[in-house]
Amino acid sequence: MTERRDGRGDGLIDLETMASMSGMEVLQKILRGELPTLPIAKTLGFSVTEVEEGRTVVVSKPGIEHYNVIRTVHAGYTATLLDTCMACAVFSTLAQGTGFTTMEFKISLLRPITKDTGIVCAEGTILSRGRRGATAEGRLKDANDKLLAHATTTCLIFPLETAPS
Amino acid sequence: MTERRDGRGDGLIDLETMASMSGMEVLQKILRGELPTLPIAKTLGFSVTEVEEGRTVVVSKPGIEHYNVIRTVHAGYTATLLDTCMACAVFSTLAQGTGFTTMEFKISLLRPITKDTGIVCAEGTILSRGRRGATAEGRLKDANDKLLAHATTTCLIFPLETAPS
Amino acid sequence: MTERRDGRGDGLIDLETMASMSGMEVLQKILRGELPTLPIAKTLGFSVTEVEEGRTVVVSKPGIEHYNVIRTVHAGYTATLLDTCMACAVFSTLAQGTGFTTMEFKISLLRPITKDTGIVCAEGTILSRGRRGATAEGRLKDANDKLLAHATTTCLIFPLETAPS
Amino acid sequence: MTERRDGRGDGLIDLETMASMSGMEVLQKILRGELPTLPIAKTLGFSVTEVEEGRTVVVSKPGIEHYNVIRTVHAGYTATLLDTCMACAVFSTLAQGTGFTTMEFKISLLRPITKDTGIVCAEGTILSRGRRGATAEGRLKDANDKLLAHATTTCLIFPLETAPS
Numbered sequence: 001m002t003e004r005r006d007g008r009g010d011g012l013i014d015l016e017t018m019a020s021m022s023g024m025e026v027l028q029k030i031l032r033g034e035l036p037t038l039p040i041a042k043t044l045g046f047s048v049t050e051v052e053e054g055r056t057v058v059v060s061k062p063g064i065e066h067y068n069v070i071r072t073v074h075a076g077y078t079a080t081l082l083d084t085c086m087a088c089a090v091f092s093t094l095a096q097g098t099g100f101t102t103m104e105f106k107i108s109l110l111r112p113i114t115k116d117t118g119i120v121c122a123e124g125t126i127l128s129r130g131r132r133g134a135t136a137e138g139r140l141k142d143a144n145d146k147l148l149a150h151a152t153t154t155c156l157i158f159p160l161e162t163a164p165s
Numbered sequence: 166m167t168e169r170r171d172g173r174g175d176g177l178i179d180l181e182t183m184a185s186m187s188g189m190e191v192l193q194k195i196l197r198g199e200l201p202t203l204p205i206a207k208t209l210g211f212s213v214t215e216v217e218e219g220r221t222v223v224v225s226k227p228g229i230e231h232y233n234v235i236r237t238v239h240a241g242y243t244a245t246l247l248d249t250c251m252a253c254a255v256f257s258t259l260a261q262g263t264g265f266t267t268m269e270f271k272i273s274l275l276r277p278i279t280k281d282t283g284i285v286c287a288e289g290t291i292l293s294r295g296r297r298g299a300t301a302e303g304r305l306k307d308a309n310d311k312l313l314a315h316a317t318t319t320c321l322i323f324p325l326e327t328a329p330s
Numbered sequence: 331m332t333e334r335r336d337g338r339g340d341g342l343i344d345l346e347t348m349a350s351m352s353g354m355e356v357l358q359k360i361l362r363g364e365l366p367t368l369p370i371a372k373t374l375g376f377s378v379t380e381v382e383e384g385r386t387v388v389v390s391k392p393g394i395e396h397y398n399v400i401r402t403v404h405a406g407y408t409a410t411l412l413d414t415c416m417a418c419a420v421f422s423t424l425a426q427g428t429g430f431t432t433m434e435f436k437i438s439l440l441r442p443i444t445k446d447t448g449i450v451c452a453e454g455t456i457l458s459r460g461r462r463g464a465t466a467e468g469r470l471k472d473a474n475d476k477l478l479a480h481a482t483t484t485c486l487i488f489p490l491e492t493a494p495s
Numbered sequence: 496m497t498e499r500r501d502g503r504g505d506g507l508i509d510l511e512t513m514a515s516m517s518g519m520e521v522l523q524k525i526l527r528g529e530l531p532t533l534p535i536a537k538t539l540g541f542s543v544t545e546v547e548e549g550r551t552v553v554v555s556k557p558g559i560e561h562y563n564v565i566r567t568v569h570a571g572y573t574a575t576l577l578d579t580c581m582a583c584a585v586f587s588t589l590a591q592g593t594g595f596t597t598m599e600f601k602i603s604l605l606r607p608i609t610k611d612t613g614i615v616c617a618e619g620t621i622l623s624r625g626r627r628g629a630t631a632e633g634r635l636k637d638a639n640d641k642l643l644a645h646a647t648t649t650c651l652i653f654p655l656e657t658a659p660s
Contacts, residue, residue, distance in 0.1 A: 107270060
């Protein structure tokens, strides 16, 4: 029950729990089901499946519920998977007491994705990690390792004591 | 019933219907409920509410179901709204027999969005429209007209007879 | 003589001078010729012509020396003008003792630019300004106010005492 | 003498010469000095040093002439090198009678570059190549293979008979 996990009943991780652990610890607890996953992962249907320092993997299966008007997967679905794996790659490098926020990302759509594409896999890796900022890259591939989409992101890193500005 | 509207029973607009109308006609029929909306709009909860040539508006209300791990709306939700209004702005300029595909977009996240933000409004407008390509801009605002996020996109335009490459 | 202005003889503004003024003061002194302009402005041929808080203008005249292989202006020239006006727009908002660095920018090329385009004008404006980051937008136009290119940038802001990371 | 190479006296490759060769042939002739290089390469000081199908390398040595106000290399210089290697990577895949234009690029600046950085090397590679569009990636590194900047670009591809739109 997520209610008991986070102690608030809204299915979210509370801020005190977040502040008491490193980013890697939070992500590993989510992976093991000891903390609730991000709500949008349930809404769109995807999972974080691998976490190591500076690299994470997100897996999903595109379906008609992700379609746009022109009978292919909406770029917003693709963007969500790529933003997640990149943000989690940055999050995995954060020490306890450190927060981050995504400032921007760009996504390039390389091949159309449909419900027949099957399982897709988004891998996020750090390109550079400074004290105040980080840049990460994401690659979305199908089961045959064909590149479907590419993305880069810029994140801001800050001490959690002070609110992000 | 969408089954009868599109004649296929999968809740999608069939290709023959798409090819028989201009982009503007398709969008206006979606707006009037005469053609089914894009499936991801039901999954994430948003609507196209205004369509004119080169400009469209998408409206949504962010909730916990759109949240990421850090108790704010996931950037993928924001990206989906902005990509939709920009792609529809391009689509609204297409003559019958013309198709398009989004090549890339970039999104800048300017202010955090939560369930307390209330209704948000994404407006897409064309920056330039050539024979083979188009660039559009998107702005996401709250009800007080405060800018929450900004995006730009590049689309490829092509005759529908030949498949996009 | 720039040698005497900056006290180092390399035509650059020294760090002590930079640290003793706000961004606006530095930019206004460059505008009045009391501090040396940025060296790349001489190499490529452009000038900062207007500075107000959160908005600056850069002017240039494209020529054959800016061309690429395909007889139009190289996108790198366009990018340099746009990056300059956006970075200066951010710089103009910085209090004394504050530094910044550009993390990324994206540029969309809307119309070809040639030596016959004449004077072009790049205007940078702030989209959002936080304590640790800023986002700005740039628009490059010709003398008839036709939009030639568009850009957005993300900058990191930090106290000058500590080096950027 | 470039005047005799291109038959026009303006140091540029004429359109007839461009249209008579594949992109690879044009690039190899530039590499061997049989066709003039792009003018901005002389203005900023860089060379295309390697060309194979879908991959090119650009080399330069940053100096004070590339500096911005804050005593590091201007992002416009970095953008020019990366745009060149990515555009040439796309150009190298074009058959005779085919043209291209850069629609957009994004650049992420990962580490500061100064005159002490020494020789830098920008490598452009194709991420995807369709009939009407291409996406390429660029990586700028120092002599120790440290990543200094990253970029992605979107290009439009079209038959040369009809003008780009």
